[in-house]
Amino acid sequence: MPSHRLLLSLLGAWLLAACHSIGPLGRGAAYGDKPGPRDFRTVVVDAGHGGRDSGARARGLTEKTLALDIAKRLAELLRPDFRVILTRSYDHFIELDQRAQTASRQSDAVLVSIHLNYGRRWRAGPETYWWRVDSYSLARRMQRHLAAVCPHESGNAGLVRRRLRLTRNPAIPCVLVECGYLTNLKDARLLGTSDYRQRLARALAGALREQRLAGDSGMGPLPAPVYAPPSKATDARG
Numbered sequence: 001m002p003s004h005r006l007l008l009s010l011l012g013a014w015l016l017a018a019c020h021s022i023g024p025l026g027r028g029a030a031y032g033d034k035p036g037p038r039d040f041r042t043v044v045v046d047a048g049h050g051g052r053d054s055g056a057r058a059r060g061l062t063e064k065t066l067a068l069d070i071a072k073r074l075a076e077l078l079r080p081d082f083r084v085i086l087t088r089s090y091d092h093f094i095e096l097d098q099r100a101q102t103a104s105r106q107s108d109a110v111l112v113s114i115h116l117n118y119g120r121r122w123r124a125g126p127e128t129y130w131w132r133v134d135s136y137s138l139a140r141r142m143q144r145h146l147a148a149v150c151p152h153e154s155g156n157a158g159l160v161r162r163r164l165r166l167t168r169n170p171a172i173p174c175v176l177v178e179c180g181y182l183t184n185l186k187d188a189r190l191l192g193t194s195d196y197r198q199r200l201a202r203a204l205a206g207a208l209r210e211q212r213l214a215g216d217s218g219m220g221p222l223p224a225p226v227y228a229p230p231s232k233a234t235d236a237r238g
């Protein structure tokens with residue numbers, strides 16, 4: 001019956017519209033499935049933890065303090081060429097969702113969240129977490145540059161695709177780096193020196209500059225998008 005068909009097609013059109021209207025944090029339309037950024041102007045630098053949340057603590061080092069130090073060094077290195085936004089510039093607590101919102105207010109931008117790792121004593125070296133297709137090349141470049149600075153990787157996970165609040169939820173490409181293990185003697189010795197933290201910051205700045213110039217080129221085929229809802233506080237980590 002024609003009227004039946006009309007009803008069905010109206011229903012179909014409504015469903016399609018509903019799917020697309022879920023919005024950037026919803027699950028309907030593809031999210032973060034675009035190519036990686038190129039020629040971007042702004043870098044949101046996020047120093048992990050802060051205030052009452054000290055992050056990992058081991059071998060006399062505290063994650064929130066080192067993360068802020070590396071973040072400030074990175075900001076300084078980027079400022080001549082980029083607009084830089086620090087999510088925090090002193091020792092205070094910020095919710096992860098608030099950090100994601102700060103990033104989402106920026107356009108033509110990427111987010112880098114800086115952390116230090118905690119694990120078995122023999123694990124050493126950097127790890128880089130990404131989730132979205134638009135963040136893959138930047139994550140690869142960051143992991144490569146960080147690994148070039150670290151003289152002794154051991155049992156570290158390297159480049160990891162994982163849905164975290166700061167690798168899934170912001171409206172801009174976003175990468176989370178673990179610059180080394182506080183629990184590892186060799187990592188901790190290096191991370192305790194300003195010289196090594198400066199080298200880590202330089203590695204991150206180099207990866208950002210490379211991404212801005214080259215976009216995804218030289219990175220091979222892009223990974224397939226994975227559709228998943230925004231990461232929530234109840235998720236295991238992040």
Ligand SMILES: [Zn+2]
Nearest residue numbers: 048055115116
């Ligand atoms: Zn952390």
